[in-house]
Amino acid sequence: MMKDRRKAIALYSGGLDSTLSIKLIQNQGIDVIAVHFYTGFCITETKRRRGEKKPDGTHYMNPALKYAAKYGFKLEIVDISEDYFDIVTNPKYGYGSNINPCIDCRAFMYKKAKELMDQFDADFIISGEVLNQRPMSQHLKAMKIIEKEAGVEGLVLKPLSAKVLPPTIPEKKGWVDREKLEGIVGRSRKRQLQLAKQLGIDEYEQPAGGCCYLTDENFARKYLETIAVENRITREDLYLLTIGRHFRLPTGTKVVISRNEGEGNFIKGLKNKYWFFEPVGKGAVAIAKTIEERALTDEEIKMIADLVARYCKTDENGKINIRYSSPEKENIKGLVEGQRLQEETIESWRI
Ligand code: SF4
DSSP states (O other): OOOSSOEEEEEOOSBHHHHHHHHHHHTTTOEEEEEEEEOSOBHHHHHHHTTOBOTTSOBOOOHHHHHHHHHTOEEEEEEOHHHHHHHHHSOTTOOSSSSOOHHHHHHHHHHHHHHHHHHTTOOEEEOOOOBTSSTTTOSHHHHHHHHHHHTOTTTEEOTTTGGGSOOOHHHHTTSSOGGGSOOOBSSOOHHHHHHHHHTTOOOOBOOSSSSBGGGOHHHHHHHHHHHHHHSOOOHHHHHHTTSSEEEEOTTSOEEEEOSSHHHHHHHHTTTTTSEEEEESSSBOOEEEEOSSSOOOOHHHHHHHHHHHHTTBOOOTTSEEEEEEEOOTTTOOEEEEEEEOOOHHHHHHHBO
């Protein structure tokens, strides 16, 4: 049966490129459902979920939610974090410059988009990707691998680069007029800015790049350190890498200390699972995790209290009492005096 209107599923980040792509396709009379995937490693969304605030005191907003509302796009937010662990720890196509498995990640998102295509009776997928804009996943060879892996060959239209890419099914079938699409290549944003003016996009998220923890070199360093020291990484370990200051004691025990109130609240929520440290007074809170399943030694408890004291309001002698408790099942509690550690020691423990 012939459809009156065709429908597309759009991968939507809230950034300018994906916003423009949706507009270009909507302008051709196609219904678009914008889909935003939450991987568990989206920086803004992770901070928003934890209730953290920006340095100016305002709350973080999910850019996809914000701009879909502003431009009237239908939006679905899909949480893929549950299945994403294997993509990060065991990517078939390896990592980019940090621990970003972009090819596997995009293929996974397209697979999920294909499922949504079937669910919403959509005809094709659109994406704001621009040919040769990003090194790992946006050159032609990578794009082909990604589509093949996801089983969506010919179904993904990239409106911003369509004219320089092989025609896709929606173009060949005449659902979309290829001539009205763009042929942008590379990193310059000049044409996108012109298009934004033409299409009435007067506000948008600044170019992505700082939006994924997996492309962050500090995150990658902490990830590789965990694998090197502990010989494995768990799902919980991986999510812990997104918060706090990280330290490794000479005994191998890891300590994570909050940097702000939002992180403090999040860490307090983990106190049943890990050793937990909090000052009697103002300051940061911390959790600690031994490599082997064992209790902390008294010596370690004192080391951690001294470390935590560095991030607390201590007395004039650099001292503050620190409460500690074990994970719930071990039921150990106590109070220990923390004495601010020397910076040199702190730096030698910092990951
Ligand atoms: S930057 Fe992050 S979210 Fe984007 S493709 Fe790479 S791994 Fe996936």
